[in-house]
Amino acid sequence: MNYEAFYQKSIEKPQEFWREEATMIDWDKPFEQVLDYSSAPRTRWFTGGTTNLCHNAVDRWLPTQAKTPALIAISTETDSERTYSFEQLHSEVNQVAAMLLSLGVKRGDRVLIYMPMVAEAVFVMLACARIGAVHVVVFGGFAASSLATRIDDATPALIVSTDAGSRGKKVVNYKQLLDEAIGLSEHEVPQVLLLSRGLVSTAIVDGRDVDYDTLRQAHLGAHVPVTWLEANDTSYILYTSGTTGKPKGIQRDVGGYAVALAASMKYIFSGKPGEVFFSTSDIGWVVGHSYIVYGPLLAGMATVLYEGLPTQPDPGVWWRIVEQYEVSLMFSAPTAIRVLKKYPLENMQKYDTSSLRTLFLAGEPLDKGTSEWISNALGVSVIDNYWQTETGWPILGVATGANGKKVPAGSSGVAVYGYQVSIVDDATGAECAANEKGMIMIEGPLPPGCFQTIFRSDQRFIDSYWKQHGDRWLYSSSDWGIRDSDNNYYVLGRSDDVINTxxxxxxxxxxxxxxxxxxxxxxxxxxxxxxxxxxxxxxxxxxxxxxxxxxxxxxxxxxxxxxxxxxxxxxxxxxxxxxxxxxxxxxxxxxxxxxxxxxxxxxxxxxxxxxxxxxxxxxxxxxxxxxxxxxx
The missing domain is CATH 3.30.300.30 (ANL, C-terminal domain)
Incomplete structure (x- = not known):
């Protein structure tokens, strides 16, 4: 089947299409209905079915590849590297799950994670998924006031943090920022689970702060059974970056997200069990959730967790990682590549990057010059893709694993299966002609994996994102774009980045x-x-x-x-x-x-x-x- 036919099936027969893709993950109880769109534009995928993200990311691989690498944690900030096999990852996650339960965390409780790129942050995310708690990861770069607004919105039962992070060998005192944020917030935080990295001395709040390592010792060897969740239960909340006023908590489900990511690893990224995936993002952003933590593990791949800069200790550090760990697929941002472009090519060429098959770039528009420079330098395909925190996985791209065709340089790709994308005149609602600029919109229902709503603000979800035209609901990306005559899409930037001159x-x-x-x-x-x-x-x-x-x-x-x-x-x-x-x-x-x-x-x-x-x-x-x- 060529990609055009594959895509059309996903649009014309979504129930049949996604029923087939749902076989990529394990279900404890089969779902009763593929799609419930009765409360449009809200969607409920795989209703009645029960599954678990942690089971599918970790436990599922134990019978076939328990000893193969699952998590490769590298820090050039603390000069440490450790590889965890699926078996070792399973053990760590079970221990943390037992720790959370001992602190009174229950199914449906929010656990706020304010941590740098350390392995323990991944353990906590997966442990939350295991017991049915909802993780709320807040990017470590946020200041105390921004963190406080997220604490007040999420009202967590527990916060997991650390004494400090490091950026460019400069220590960032997380504990100090957290204490200040808790002081600013109205929500009374009952407990803080604190990982000590020995980077700074910290003041412990008696009766509130619990030492991570001490509690871990009490639960060594623990085994916590998986909590099977209905597909539409909440897996996590992730606040959109750069929000002003009340932050928007993007709320994601369990079953739809697992199916969407598993399918994307096969069809978009062409990942295979046993290979290594290196995303240079941060767990505080959606790319980190989807393609550092869950996506690669759902595909049985090892995932690289990197704490550090792309230029330190030298601008060749990423390519050293590619060589040392035989990275097959890499995911980064155009800005990072532009930074590396300023340095001599010898930093890249002194390493053997022949294991690398494809470099994926997303996060902002990719210009032709940057794309061609890095493609020529590495000798690999460079593939752009476009998506948002709200969607959780690519909207536009090249489905290399589904016979997707090559697109012109500068294009973000074609519409990805499941997404009925169009370029619309935002004033009239009419679809734009080829090569005519308009708003990138998606006709509902959104495919599996996209956000369910905004946490605690369903009306804001409707008002901020959706426009109704008759019985059709259109999701507005708030991004301008054009579509050429071959259905390749070009993203022109945010609607508020448009100049009227x-x-x-x-x-x-x-x-x-x-x-x-x-x-x-x-x-x-x-x-x-x-x-x-x-x-x-x-x-x-x-x-x-x-x-x-x-x-x-x-x-x-x-x-x-x-x-x-x-x-x-x-x-x-x-x-x-x-x-x-x-x-x-x-x-x-x-x-x-x-x-x-x-x-x-x-x-x-x-x-x-x-x-x-x-x-x-x-x-x-x-x-x-x-x-x-x-x-x-």
């Missing part, structure tokens, strides 16, 4: 990709800034490949002129940035996403907003200095 509407990505295509450019961010005459004007912040290009006024002027002409020739003079500033780095979150909104706010004289996840504060400070100098 002198009557022209264009996505910032169009200008960014044009500038990024110049050989002297490493990275670029373009933002739309309010202008009294044109409405908005584009301003570009460019990181040059070499600072020698912009070492003096003449060099800066020459490169500005070259970049302006490139925009004129490829997009049009109306898109030419009103200003091009050269910087050494761009402000990014620890997950690698550019803080375009903060740059835009500063350009307009506003506060930068929530920068609690900012990796490099000095980058924003330098941009502020440039803006002040130009306004002065």
């Amino acid at each position: 002198a009557g022209h509407r264009l996505g910032t990505r169009e200008i960014e990709e044009c500038i990024a295509g110049h050989e002297a450019v490493s990275e670029v961010a373009v933002v739309g800034v309010v202008d009294p005459l044109k409405g908005q004007i584009p301003i570009a912040f460019v990181v040059p490949r070499s600072l020698e290009h912009v070492a003096d006024d003449a060099g800066r002027a020459a490169l500005r002129d070259a970049l302006s002409k490139q925009v004129d020739n490829r997009v049009g003079s109306f898109a030419r940035p009103s200003a091009i500033h050269f910087v050494e780095m761009l402000p990014k979150t620890r997950s690698g996403k550019l803080l375009r909104r903060s740059i835009q706010a500063m350009c307009e004289g506003r506060e930068a907003g929530d920068i609690s996840t900012l990796e490099n504060p000095e980058a924003l400070q330098k941009i502020d200095t440039i803006i002040s100098a130009n306004h002065g």
Whole structure:
């Protein structure tokens, strides 16, 4: 069956299609109905069936590959590496499950996890899944105030944390931040399970804080039976990044998520049991949930958990991991690759990366230049894919395991099976013609694995994401895109990243990709800034490949002129940035996403907003200095 027929079956006969895919996981009790869409746009998949994520990720593999690697925990921050087999992972998870039960955690309770990229964080996630508790992982980069809002919304029965993390060999005091957050929150946190890494001295709160290692010793060798959950029970809550005001807790089910991830590992990533999967994300984000923890393990693969930077101890560290552990599949973000692009190729070429079959990139639009550079450097296919926290797995991509065709560079792929994607005129609701810009939307029902609702705010779920046209419900991605005549999709960026300048509407990505295509450019961010005459004007912040290009006024002027002409020739003079500033780095979150909104706010004289996840504060400070100098 070719991919087009495979895809059409998923759209035209979803019940038959997903009934077949559901055989990829174990069910304790068979489901009675594949899809219940009676309360549209809400979906209930595999109703009546009982299953368990931990069982399918760990226990299921014990009869066939108990001794093979399951979790490879690497920290270049603490210079430690340890590999856990499926058997050892099973033992650790059972012990943690017993620990949670001893602390009074029950089925349905929320357990908030505020931890860095350490193996124990994965043990806790899987242990929650095992006993039917709902894990709520909060990204370790969040400041105390942001953590407090999530504590108040989730009202956890237990928080699991650590004394500290480390980033670039700089210690981050998690315990101090957690204590401050608990002090700020209204919810009374009954207990904190605390892992000591010996990175900082911590103040223990008597009657609340419990030492992880001491409790673990009390439960060595414990075995906790799996709690079988109805497919639509909640598996986890994950708060969307960058929220303002009350955070949005994305609520995910159990059965649909397990089936969707198992299928994606086969059809999108082409993973096989016994192979090694390396995602460079963080467990605090959706990629970490889906493709560090659950997806690879559901496929019987070993998964790499990496604590550290892509550039330390040197820019070849990722490729050393690929060589040492014979990584087959890798998943990263375009921003990370752009960072590595600034360093000599020898950092990559000194390692044997022949085990690597494919590099997948997602998280933001992938420009053609970056895609071609890394593909040529590694000698492997580079495949873009596009999705969101809300969907949990790719919306657009190339289903390599289902005879998916190659797509043009710059395209995020075609619609993935299960997703009825269209480009829609957001003003009229009409579907756009080929190559016409519009909003990326998905007609309900959403496939398995997508969010059920927003935790404690079902009406917000409807109001924020859905539009009804007759009896059709459309999920709005809030991203602009176009579809070409061959049904390849191109993501142009967030709807709030669109610049309206002198009557022209264009996505910032169009200008960014044009500038990024110049050989002297490493990275670029373009933002739309309010202008009294044109409405908005584009301003570009460019990181040059070499600072020698912009070492003096003449060099800066020459490169500005070259970049302006490139925009004129490829997009049009109306898109030419009103200003091009050269910087050494761009402000990014620890997950690698550019803080375009903060740059835009500063350009307009506003506060930068929530920068609690900012990796490099000095980058924003330098941009502020440039803006002040130009306004002065």
